[in-house]
Amino acid sequence: MSKLLRNTPQEEAAIARGIAADTDTFVPGDEQFEQMKPRRGRPKLEVRKELVSVRYDVEVLEAFRAMGDGWQTRMNDALRDWLRTHRP
Known part of the structure; x- marks a missing residue:
């Protein structure tokens, strides 16, 4: 069994x-050290989005999903376009 040999305070001082x-x-300074930390998850969006539960007709969902990846973004864009001409 091997034994862990630690540096003496004098050895640590010599290393320093x-x-x-x-x-x-x-x-690195504190700010530089923060920038070096690994980021987890997706990057923050400029425009915050909110998770909601909503019900759509099956035909509407099938049509958007048939367009492939990004269908939720396209659906959001379509709703945003609709709002431009239908303000309350």
């Missing part, structure tokens, strides 16, 4: 001095 003396060492 070596890092500080190295001209190629880059220490």
Whole structure:
């Protein structure tokens, strides 16, 4: 069984001095460190969308789905076009 050997405080200090003396060492600031963090999920949209449950005629859904991927976006665009001429 192998035993983990930790650095002594003196060894850690020597390592830190070596890092500080190295001209190629880059220490990011808080803002730069935040930018390096991996992003999870989809990027935030400029225009926020809301998840709703809605019922449409089967024929309407079939027609939009038949157009292939992006059918929900096209349906949203069609509703937006309709709103341009049908404001309450």
